[in-house]
Amino acid sequence: MNDVMFARGQMAMSLAFHIVFAAIGVAMPLFMVLAEVQWRRTGQADWLALAKRWAKGTAALFAVGAVSGTALSFELGLLFPGFMEHAGAVIGMPFSLEGFAFFTEAIFLGLYLYGWERLRPWAHVAAGVVVAASGVASALFVTLANAWMNAPRGFRVVDGAFVDVDPVAAMASPAAAHEVVHSVAAAYMATAFAVAGVHALALLRAPAPGGDGPGALAAGALRAFHRKALGLALAVGVPAALLQPIVGHWSGQRVAALQPMKLAAMEWLVETRAWAPLRLGPLKVPGGLSVMAYNRPDAVVHGLAEIPRADWPHPLVHRAFDVMVGIGFALAGLSLWAAWLWWRSRSRAPKADASGAAPVGWADGRRFLWATVLAAPLGFVALEAGWVVTELGRQPWVVYGVLRTADAATPMRGLVVPFVTFTLLYAGLGLAVTAVVWRHVASTLRPAPPAGPRAEHGDHDDHGDHEHHDHDHHDHEHQDEHGPRPSHAEDRGEGRGGEDP
Amino acid sequence: MSWGAPEAVAAVMLAALVLYALSGGADFGGGVWDLLAFGPRAAAQRRLVERAIAPIWEANHVWLILLVVLLFTAFPRVFAAASIALHVPLTALLIGIVLRGGAFAFRQYGPPRPEYRRRWGRVFALASAVTPVVLGVVVGAVTSGDVRLAGGVPVGGFFASWVGVFPLSVGILTLSLFAFLAAVYLAHDASRLARDGAGAGAAAAGDFAPEVARALAEDFRRRALVAGAALGPAALAAALTAGPGTLHFRAALLGSPWSWPLQILTGGVALGAFAALWRRRFALARGLAAAQAALILAGWGLAQQPYLLPPDFTIRGAAAPARTLELLLAALAAGSVLLFPSLAWLYSVFSRPAPRPRPRAG
Ligand code: HDD
Ligand code: HEM
Ligand code: HEM
Numbered sequence: 001m002n003d004v005m006f007a008r009g010q011m012a013m014s015l016a017f018h019i020v021f022a023a024i025g026v027a028m029p030l031f032m033v034l035a036e037v038q039w040r041r042t043g044q045a046d047w048l049a050l051a052k053r054w055a056k057g058t059a060a061l062f063a064v065g066a067v068s069g070t071a072l073s074f075e076l077g078l079l080f081p082g083f084m085e086h087a088g089a090v091i092g093m094p095f096s097l098e099g100f101a102f103f104t105e106a107i108f109l110g111l112y113l114y115g116w117e118r119l120r121p122w123a124h125v126a127a128g129v130v131v132a133a134s135g136v137a138s139a140l141f142v143t144l145a146n147a148w149m150n151a152p153r154g155f156r157v158v159d160g161a162f163v164d165v166d167p168v169a170a171m172a173s174p175a176a177a178h179e180v181v182h183s184v185a186a187a188y189m190a191t192a193f194a195v196a197g198v199h200a201l202a203l204l205r206a207p208a209p210g211g212d213g214p215g216a217l218a219a220g221a222l223r224a225f226h227r228k229a230l231g232l233a234l235a236v237g238v239p240a241a242l243l244q245p246i247v248g249h250w251s252g253q254r255v256a257a258l259q260p261m262k263l264a265a266m267e268w269l270v271e272t273r274a275w276a277p278l279r280l281g282p283l284k285v286p287g288g289l290s291v292m293a294y295n296r297p298d299a300v301v302h303g304l305a306e307i308p309r310a311d312w313p314h315p316l317v318h319r320a321f322d323v324m325v326g327i328g329f330a331l332a333g334l335s336l337w338a339a340w341l342w343w344r345s346r347s348r349a350p351k352a353d354a355s356g357a358a359p360v361g362w363a364d365g366r367r368f369l370w371a372t373v374l375a376a377p378l379g380f381v382a383l384e385a386g387w388v389v390t391e392l393g394r395q396p397w398v399v400y401g402v403l404r405t406a407d408a409a410t411p412m413r414g415l416v417v418p419f420v421t422f423t424l425l426y427a428g429l430g431l432a433v434t435a436v437v438w439r440h441v442a443s444t445l446r447p448a449p450p451a452g453p454r455a456e457h458g459d460h461d462d463h464g465d466h467e468h469h470d471h472d473h474h475d476h477e478h479q480d481e482h483g484p485r486p487s488h489a490e491d492r493g494e495g496r497g498g499e500d501p
Numbered sequence: 502m503s504w505g506a507p508e509a510v511a512a513v514m515l516a517a518l519v520l521y522a523l524s525g526g527a528d529f530g531g532g533v534w535d536l537l538a539f540g541p542r543a544a545a546q547r548r549l550v551e552r553a554i555a556p557i558w559e560a561n562h563v564w565l566i567l568l569v570v571l572l573f574t575a576f577p578r579v580f581a582a583a584s585i586a587l588h589v590p591l592t593a594l595l596i597g598i599v600l601r602g603g604a605f606a607f608r609q610y611g612p613p614r615p616e617y618r619r620r621w622g623r624v625f626a627l628a629s630a631v632t633p634v635v636l637g638v639v640v641g642a643v644t645s646g647d648v649r650l651a652g653g654v655p656v657g658g659f660f661a662s663w664v665g666v667f668p669l670s671v672g673i674l675t676l677s678l679f680a681f682l683a684a685v686y687l688a689h690d691a692s693r694l695a696r697d698g699a700g701a702g703a704a705a706a707g708d709f710a711p712e713v714a715r716a717l718a719e720d721f722r723r724r725a726l727v728a729g730a731a732l733g734p735a736a737l738a739a740a741l742t743a744g745p746g747t748l749h750f751r752a753a754l755l756g757s758p759w760s761w762p763l764q765i766l767t768g769g770v771a772l773g774a775f776a777a778l779w780r781r782r783f784a785l786a787r788g789l790a791a792a793q794a795a796l797i798l799a800g801w802g803l804a805q806q807p808y809l810l811p812p813d814f815t816i817r818g819a820a821a822p823a824r825t826l827e828l829l830l831a832a833l834a835a836g837s838v839l840l841f842p843s844l845a846w847l848y849s850v851f852s853r854p855a856p857r858p859r860p861r862a863g
Contacts, residue, residue: 063606077584089821092574
């Protein structure tokens, strides 16, 4: 590997790491606000518990998103100064706007997390809405920058310099619309199915319904809690997943028009031809690629042989595309199943009683639950695969048709050192995040009811830990114990942290 | 020199740097005091630090991101040149930032086992202490006039421009400044906790009983006095070790029309901050310490003019095309209408004393 490869590898690794937290940062705040709104509407403690636990998850992961995003903004210069030197004036604009979106997101997340007792109810919900909206805004702006790399506009190149710079035209790149819609839908979809999977697993492990006595009551409450979470996650995930193949088709058409060689790499089509097939593993749909690209089975699709061999993108683009499309159809299928189950329950079953604890949930079938558990990681896999398609498929260009990646890389030698350092750093961070998320999920799966059937109290799920840390109330947990009502005056972030012996 | 869009963006960047130092810098300083916590109240000191940082550090951190983004949008060639020549310290800075933020979050949200929290607390504290030094080294190198490229590669290699006594002294100066700011803020926080606690009973002050809070205010008052006193020698060391590349900088700092008014004002504010600390007027001390830091940075920025990265890049010469700058300034103006009220709300919500129990609406 040469230095350029290490630079690309480090960039790819950092982006692949960041995008996970970015997607969660886009979608999770929506779940948290929806749950809070449900709580304010119904007064059911389960919703409050969900809102708090999702807010807590958002906060923990937001921090990792913030630091990994900071690393990215520096790395653009550290690894590809030639890119930034030219592109900065053209696409700095969306990055600057994104800066304001970050500010809004960070400020209002702080208000949301630490403001349960300090803000009026409507102000608290509004703060959450602002967090959710600014997450989408960050994704929008940064994707505009990426769209420009794929279909650069708003400048002319004269003797290697970018002149007649028009940042507005650059933001309105013809690749912008499909990328933004597809990426935002992907963020909702990936996060929703991950959340749904956790709660589906919890439902599978919950004690079976039936019987009587206090145990059965607790089990019923537990199931009601997880059904609410699963229902909300699917309510976001199912429409997104049904939409995504359609948006993906649109993306394919735009790629065919704007970056024909990326399209060729996606299906590894070497010879230019009509009736270009779509291959999905063993499956081969004659004319499928022609339809995807131009809506006609007999349309001519350009093949890689039109450009020099050295400029062909890496074949991984093709594998990644298959993975994304395969997952896209799998999740759309699961979503159809979910939609059908829901529709059937509407038309057949009696409506849930006032407590919302129907004896049988519409999504209680074990086969459906298992399918949902298995689908949990798939959205994120597709998200990563899609970015591999977009980024690797653009090679050898960093700015399509204008600037080659190799010409943009830093003259710094020995890039293997930062590459290895950052690999270790991200591996460590990844492990640590996994531990934090694992604790979160494990406390969800623990078969103690998260909330008493009609209790005023919020979230009891963390109580198992209190045995180990009597003096160590985390503030959210602490607030949870006091439930929705400010029972006594508390100071900011009071009681957070532990004695550090 | 005339004032135009490039200067306006540079001024906004200087303002962002000042705001980052006053907010984000103090968060790093808090980590330094976590590292240096000792005595019978070490655990309480750490808790006070954590409590002060948690709700706001991510918002404070965005000033740095804004700074980077403005740099690459408005002065892309400077961003590229600095990224190449200062690759090594900037990478170190990044690692420090990632470790500090990550460790803080893991300590806060991870399993609450004491050893786990202690381990991440250590990483947080160490990263908080090292990162400001690296940041200062970068600022020192930028000031030194040694960051130059020839044929796209750094003159003298990837180390010469930032390995030296001068950048290091600027690093130590930065560390002392952040630690000073943090200590003053923390002394103020603790004294307020003591006051609220005395008025409303221990519950209002959370885990901090009034006597503990009072003692903490004293702890941090002493630390602030020490860190404030260290600022003088650190600044002197930086001045004495400055090389020939800083000739313009030093001449401007000492010989401009604004030099002596600014120097006298900075000195006066510094003495005032000291006196206020001495007399336990913590709110006043906080304001004066912040003003002192802002004046130091403003002096640095003014003396850098007209350079952004001396000696090869001036603000004018390195600026992006006019259209980009105009749009950027418009976006900044629109954004600040959104930003400053939100920030004010954040700070005011969390600096208010304990909320009164409120009847539940609805
Ligand atoms: C949950 C994630 C997910 C799912 C299920 C899909 N995609 Fe996707 N896809 C993405 C997530 C994604 C992405 C990660 O968000 C990308 C990267 C850049 C972008 O705009 O979206 C992407 C890019 C991307 C591109 C390249 C766009 C470009 O470079 O401008 C195409 C052609 C498709 N997708 C097509 C599809 C098709 C036909 C799908 C059929 C089901 C599909 N995607 C499902
Ligand atoms: C939205 C803004 C983005 C920008 C500005 C951006 C920028 C870049 C740059 C400058 C490179 C290096 C040059 C190159 O190899 O082409 C790169 C490579 C890469 N990026 Fe992106 N990227 C963005 C989004 C993403 C996302 C979200 C991902 C996904 C996880 C991603 C995945 C990759 C990969 C895999 C590479 C390496 C390609 C290779 O190995 O050649 N990118 N990107
Ligand atoms: C398509 C790809 C990307 C998306 C959708 C995205 C989205 C987001 C979101 C939603 C956040 C908020 C933090 C969180 O919730 O975890 C975030 C943080 C951040 N991102 Fe990205 N991002 C992408 C790529 C990039 C790239 C290429 C850069 C840099 C050049 C970048 C820089 C940052 C920075 C600096 C932060 C931290 C903001 C803070 O401190 O609040 N992101 N990103």
